[in-house]
Amino acid sequence: MSVVRVLNKRLSLVKLLGLTSGFVIFLCILLYVNYEFSFDTWSPKLRDVYRVSLITKDGQPSITTQQPLSQFILEHNPDAISATRVLLAARGELDPLLSAGETQIYRNDILRVDSNFLTVFPYQVENGDPKTVLSAPNSIVITRDLKMALFGDKNPIGKTIQLNKQDLFTVTGVINMDSYRSHLSFGALIPLRSKARNQLDWNIARYGTYVALKQGYASKNHHETAAFNAALDGIPALTGQGLALGYTPVRDIHLHYAQKEGSRSSYDLVLICLLLAVLILVITVVNYINLTIATSINRYKEIYVRRVIGADTGMIFWGILSESLIHVVAAVLLAFLLIMPLAQGLGRLLDMDLLHWSSYSYIRFLGEIAFLILITVCLAGGYPAFVFSRYSAARLSKFGSTPQSERSWLRKFLLALQFTVSIFFVCVSLVIFTQVRYLLHMDYGFVPDQVFKYQASYGVYAHYNAFKHDLLDNPSVKSVSRCSNYPGDGLAFTQLPFTYKGESHNLDLVSVDYDYFSTLGVKFISGRDFNPAYPTDSSKGMIINEACARELAFDPVRSSFLVSPCGQDSSQRAKSILGVVGNYNSEGFQASVRPTVYVINSGCTNSMTSVLVKVSPGNLVGTTHYIEKTWNNYNNVLPIRPKTVQDEFLKYLITYQRMEKIFFISTMGLILISLLGIFSLASFELDQRWRELSIRKVLGATMYDLFRVLNMPLIYILLVANLVAVPLAWYFSKIWLNNFTYRVQMPVLVFSLTTAFSVLVSLVVANTRMSKLISLNPSQKLREN
Template sequence: MLANYLKLAIRNLLRQKFYTAINIVGLTLGITCCLLIFLFVQNELSYDRFHAQGDRIYRVMRVGGVNGDKAKIPYVSGPYAPALLNDFPSDIKAAVRIMSTNALFSYQDKTFKEDRVFITDPNFLELFTFPLLQGDPRQVLADPDNVVISEAMAKKYFGSENPMGKLLTFDKNQTCKVSGVMANVPDNSHLKFDFVFSIKDFEEQEWFQRWNNNSMFTYVLLEEQTKPETLAAQFPAFMEKHQGAEAKKEGQNMTLDLQPLRAIHLDTNTQFDFAEQGNKSNVYIFSAIAIFILLIACINFMNLASARSAGRAKEVGVRKVLGAYKQHLISQFLSESTLLTFVAVVLSLGLIILILPYFNAFAEKHLAIPFGNPWLYVFLAGIGLVVGLLAGSYPAFFLSSFEPVKVLKGRLASNAGHPLLRKALVVSQFSLSIFLMIGTVVIFRQMDYVQHKNLGFRKEHVIKIPLDNENIYSRNRAFMGRVQQLPGVQSVSVMSGEPGGFHDNYVFKVIDKPNETWNFRTAFSDANYLPTLGIKLVAGRNFSKSFPTDSVAAILLNETAVKNLGWTPQEALGKEFTDPTMWAEQPVPHRRKVIGVVQDYHFSSLKEAIEPLIITMRRDQRLVAIRLASGNPKAALAAIEEVYKQTAPKYPFQYTFLDESFDQLYKSEQKQAQILAVFSVLAIFIACLGLLGLASYTTQQRRKEIGIRKVLGASVGNVVALLSQDFLKLVLLANILAWPLAWWAMHKWLQDFTYRVELNALIFVVAGIIALLIAIVTVSFQALKVAVANPVNALRDE
């Protein structure tokens, strides 16, 4: 019986080659998009799920702020881990601290600057599942001079030699012994590293013992019976015990929270997180797109099958007269749709194999088809069955319900296929296509807006050089002085963080408001900070070498800080602040006077509102910013590199452009917009395929009517308009339905940005016009073929 169904299915599909081709192409593209998105979503959801104890590992988060300002920060200081282990021995089984850094490594004649270096507790490789290829995870970090390297680094430095016991030189003057080689860190890990050192050498240092710094991540392994929410409820008392007096002195209200390891990658509510983060909304968006595109492909199949139902009505009637039961006919039609779908699944798999490398390059991912995973085949079989049954369900049940007497008398031909349902399906698929089109346009407009908005500073022609080694750090003043003299350099400044980068939070006290504490973002720099970044003053003056006390007794405020304090820019001048107590080196806190107010500028992402900012000359040197003069930037960069090599000869010259790094803040959204654009085009193409098939079938059904009209004097234009108008009405209706849904979805998406574009009605109108034009071209192509045909041929056939 099954073999007979398949044989009949193949014959029917081959008999209607044009419609079969349309269905196969549409389903193949739809399933391909669905599979690509499935691989993307599966990759996003798989982060950190390979750790054997991952369901019990949590990252310790600092939560809180000042005056109602709340934030989640993943950094804590050295004392937290031992204190947590000591205070909660029955709840926390183990704790690990991680500091990320960089270093220069050498072996014989090979020297490289490495950025993926971890300094961590010796039990790091016991807590996390990063398998060792060589070495004992309990012993490899027992000695502070030991280092564990990845398999890739072993090949990079030692080639085919056995790396175990080999000595690497780091920072040109220290040696470490390779005690272990681990497998390369998986791409779906939020922890990315190639070198692991023990933290033991740092534990006795004074800065390491301070509670109030942001120096490291801390992870805890909970006991099996411990509930994280129960443990977290005890953290306020823990913080009161260890930091209560200091926190009150600073006006802080800080507690701790636990973040599940497997939630880190998709949690976008943390600040200053160095971990590579995804976006939970992207997972939802692309999952919805996959369903939309698959639905559009299924709608094509249902539309064409129901439209051609009159052509198969007599077949159904004859088979029923000969004794076929309804369930036999349903099985027959479902077998046709399922066979067609499985052909599309096989073609989709082949297509994905071909395009996946290009998709990876485009999406900047490392997706792979998991042929060794049995769930892949379950998923493919599931898609084949679900899509086959979904696409073939209506035609199967509709065709099998025909009454043989009415069919054989030809009484179904006029309204076969429920045209109302076909129209509803066309409206549905074009509504989805228009929705995707509007979403793409809005996202691209927002990305263009954030890239070209006036940020309050000039990001172009500024390079950043990190002070990330002892040579350049200790000699940065001499380096800056020499660079400033170069002909291609306009200005040079040293600072703690550039716009778009990290800015510390500190609590200052205002002399005029003794009972209040104020939380400020803080930038540490010098007198060249404003001119180098092109930041404007609105009142007062900049730091100046003519006023030696500026380095210890002066600050600048931004307009937001002045507004929050209830002053005008002129009123703010001369107001005094006391330093945070953690800066104090004497019993009486230092006082700093406001000497100027700067125009608000976006020192953080446009997703965040501008916060109160203090700029001070307290030394906290993390990078040098250099504004290049107009002219020949290549020559200027070459000259700067030469000065750098003379200042820090051990280290390679590395720099980045400020505008490029600032634009990286929106890299995820930009990539999302590009991928969405590709899928939108495919969705519209699939919808047009269905419209093409439906238009072809409709025009063929009306050949006699068109012939009579042409004999009676109708022009080609009249005929094309007649055949097109019904479809265009459907696309107009699709616009009306898609616009409210698209407005709601894009309004919600834009809420992630504090500074955003308005949802202009023109976007919706243009998207609707484009959809109409596409529909006109698609339908007119078929209508024109029938309109220019000789009417005699159509009437002779009758």
């Protein structure tokens, strides 16, 4: 009986469309959430693997640790089973060049690790034993992606790869990374080469330390004991620093910590998406219930007949529930067929690979779909089945009584809930869109257009002045400079204590060269730029930004000297402040501009490995070809690899652009589902009030009168939904915008337009359905019934 009803009911297609639309959006969001939560979950062993951090007196953790720390933990922590180290990239370090035959590629994901790395992180190695593939000092384990790039379909085992045209490594294993997601992204693994004297050096912290601990350690506080920390403090190089150790489960790193370390993922965004997915599922269920109620006139007639012929409550309940099961299963199957091509497009849109899973992820996803079917059938089918099955034949036979009229308030409440959620997300999506557009087009304090960044090789670095002179011979090259940090590079600034008028201030230090500010278009508020005509500018001059001037309460009349902690004597440390530049955004949009000092020769560091070249907008192809040719004159080993400062800087927007896209897609789906809800309301009103409308029309009511009578319930629902949704959207949008140092003013017009748009579109959709009945001859309609 349920199958017959499903096949014969006109509105079954509308129900199926509503369910399928909701499920497609729900599953798309679920794929994204599963992707973010899948990092470092591909092996049960990783539950007991932790990353070690050094915690300072003020509670700040640092993931860069000393080389001897791993062995120290094994000796002093009885819960430690094994430990391994990863050499972290040094500040400004060049990306290595890999060569295999004639093929050369740059990769920034080459990790130097301990030989036991693959026993702590249990990746499956093709054609090799994880315990021994890294035992030889010149061995290298590559990923299948790197293998295809260097060797194609050929077997790479035993073949050699040259690193930076110098060291030769022999391929001993291949890892297929398609099934693994880890916070440690790598294309190749190379054994650490440590001199014996460095094994005990506690003064250099350049390593990431990972420890496998006994099961059950997760229930502890993730901190070492006081006795352990006392032993750590007993090390001469660390005595008196008050350092402690903390342990972070590797499964928590990707979402909870990685954004601070340069990742584009956001735990807050994932939580928002989870909430969004739940709301979409609720709205989908509510819409299905409303559509079921809207078609209930004929359903009550059917139930009456079945009651008369002897059907009991259980038979009617399970019959209606099985109809819902058929609808839900059909909708899930359709959604599953649609989700594969849509997920590929969504993955490209979000720059994520959403469909490469481990076997565990597949099983979990199928379990989530089964749970989706179960919960939807229980919620969407359970309520109508309970309502319809509780009426007796005697009650249904009463003239003029429609049982569902007793529940009209609930139906209207459910429809109002649909509209409230939809309007809320429309408002929030438009606020996100407005903020992202603002961030894209705001004044960053510098001009990134047509500025290329090149990572200086040794030849270019050693002969930088000659290289710069040759570039400027081309009239299309407007300026050239170099620096240790540039906007968007993601590198942490060096922070040092400077002294101004006897007071100490912690200030960021950036090494720059002549023409740095003109290359980036940074404006001066006062003073002047570094000038090679004044030799002392490079040794005793510095420039500060506006934030630094405020921090120092800078007064050039009283004092223009800032004492640096760098330099061999006091004469080298005292530097003259030559000028003040305007603040410019260099670390994203949520962080405020920090007090910064710019110097040419800091005496502390001179890692100016980033070369910036500003070119004219015309003839970019010819100009970049000229730059490459000049580069090769100074470096015939490492090929040039340009990046644009604009592209690098706008990477800070990736998280917010993802949020914008996810909200846009979800909002469109919610609007569609809500419009189907309007369709259900219009159908219900017509089925309930056809006799009243026909009599009104016979008595002379105009079309306007009839539309007003039918539309007033919908208008009331829309007004209530807007009164609830708009303040909520305003409140949460305000909270979200307050996370940004640079933010747009709350766009009031967005909320006004959303309210007007929701009323207009809803009335158009509803009246499209209503006009069909109103236009009929009332006497004909009365005769038919």
